[in-house]
Amino acid sequence: MKKIINEPGAIVEEMLEGMILSYPKLIKRVDDSRVVTQVAKVNQVGLVSGGGSGHEPAHAGFVGDGMLQAAVLGDVFTSPTPDQILTGIQAANNGQGVLLIVKNYTGDILNFEMAMDLAQLEDISVEMVVVDDDIAVEDSTYTAGKRGVAGTVLVHKILGDAAREGTSLTELKVLGDRLVKEIKTIGIALKAATVPEVGKPGFELSDDEIEYGVGIHGEPGYHREKIQPSRVLAEHMVTKILTDGATKPKRVGVLVNGMGGTALMEQFVFMRDCLDVLAKQGVEVAFTKVGNYMTSIDMQGVSVTLINLEDESWLESLNRSVETISW
């Protein structure tokens, strides 16, 4: 394993120090914790997300005005503990309650729920929205049901904007539950991530193989085959999303997300091919974004996320500006 790190066990602490030192106007750290909060004061429902580290810029990169008020960092690919999440809830609460945005992984759900119980004992109102956008597989490693992946970033953005506009906790919960049903993602890997403390890739692919349907922790997907041209990958993946539900969406937003080790050049070629498939299918595209937003350390691969923009206000929320490191 060749990585620009010090001791593998220190990587989350040192990364966190690096983030805080690099962006002190945007984010700060709750003392003696793995919690990153927004520097600017706000008067709204607080949005808190988090999960294992290794998905940078998620989640701390999305802390700031118009997105998250706090992010809680676990160890690499490991849920943060309930006490850390509770610290995040306390920090984000301004008396209007806190909404948790959680990716659907068994460990995360368990710990965020426990933190929610602890917060309620302190009379903080807390609700939780669970993102399960990955349509690749049901009940995979680490997860009951579908997994939460890159679409989570769109949930941060839309709910973050709604919260800034003064939406109440109860309304945000309703909006969030409606929203997550309309977001679908599928990913591929060309090379698995190497967790620093493990020292080798999570799974092996040969020189011409890719894996369809991988998650963001190197969980297995549903199909392994020889790599195809980008347009064939796009055709397969976009069609799989469009045919996943009962009705095909009329208008979508598209997020092409790099997994950490894939060149932006490839991501733009892949986006072009995804847009081509959508045009041929008669689906209007109203929002597009390309880059590394929900990574899997240094995994090579991409995911494509479609959000059904049935609600005009969701598009407005996606387009409104924010003050974060990475949106």
Add this chain to the structure above:
Amino acid sequence: MKKIINEPGAIVEEMLEGMILSYPKLIKRVDDSRVVTQVAKVNQVGLVSGGGSGHEPAHAGFVGDGMLQAAVLGDVFTSPTPDQILTGIQAANNGQGVLLIVKNYTGDILNFEMAMDLAQLEDISVEMVVVDDDIAVEDSTYTAGKRGVAGTVLVHKILGDAAREGTSLTELKVLGDRLVKEIKTIGIALKAATVPEVGKPGFELSDDEIEYGVGIHGEPGYHREKIQPSRVLAEHMVTKILTDGATKPKRVGVLVNGMGGTALMEQFVFMRDCLDVLAKQGVEVAFTKVGNYMTSIDMQGVSVTLINLEDESWLESLNRSVETISW
């Protein structure tokens, strides 16, 4: 070679289509050209940059209000041709002239100078600022003198801000020439880039080796050795920059730039270690930025750039907001 592409020879065209389709509010394309221009109308000196493709998000990702008015894309790691650069100059000119920001590579200098001559025949005032921030080597492959690398992005930002504020072409040329002397970069590679049309990495490093002083095209550096912890790399690289000139800067901005295939997690750890070295050396840090800004396709590695912020207005220019895809 495993990449998410179609035909290797089509990659620049398809990437460009992907970029334009993804960000139509920010950038557009001059018909039948490899030139990307700003959508918003401006009344100022036009800033034009460009160079070979493969450095994404540079340069098209920095086109927009407050940075560049046009970017010209060459083939992968190949200078754009004079006629394409001339098209960029024509598109960026609003009657107040055009400033070219060019990285110091022999091919780029030759073609940008030729385009400058052609533009002057059309009575367009053009000046050129050459960025040669890479202190690693003199007179390497492709370059007479020092190479231009990640520091170029800071030149785009500061000159772009000054141009938006109404600075004249003559003043921008003076400012640019002063600025480039105060920006220094050094990079390392853990794995070389794979050019799609070549199909294999530009050079081979063994499983525990790194190369100090590489450029952004996989040119050789000055030293190869076993990888060391991030703090040792940071110590070596930052010290080399600080001792490069006659006097150590009192206050700097720091850009840690990922080469395309290196996880953001590692970049933040490395930034932390660079800041630690600077603190021990008594150098104040007033600006920090971390991410993939001037990449070398999928190269694994990082560079660190220090800008001597002797001039307060340079810091203000770095901090002012812009409307681009990638700053």
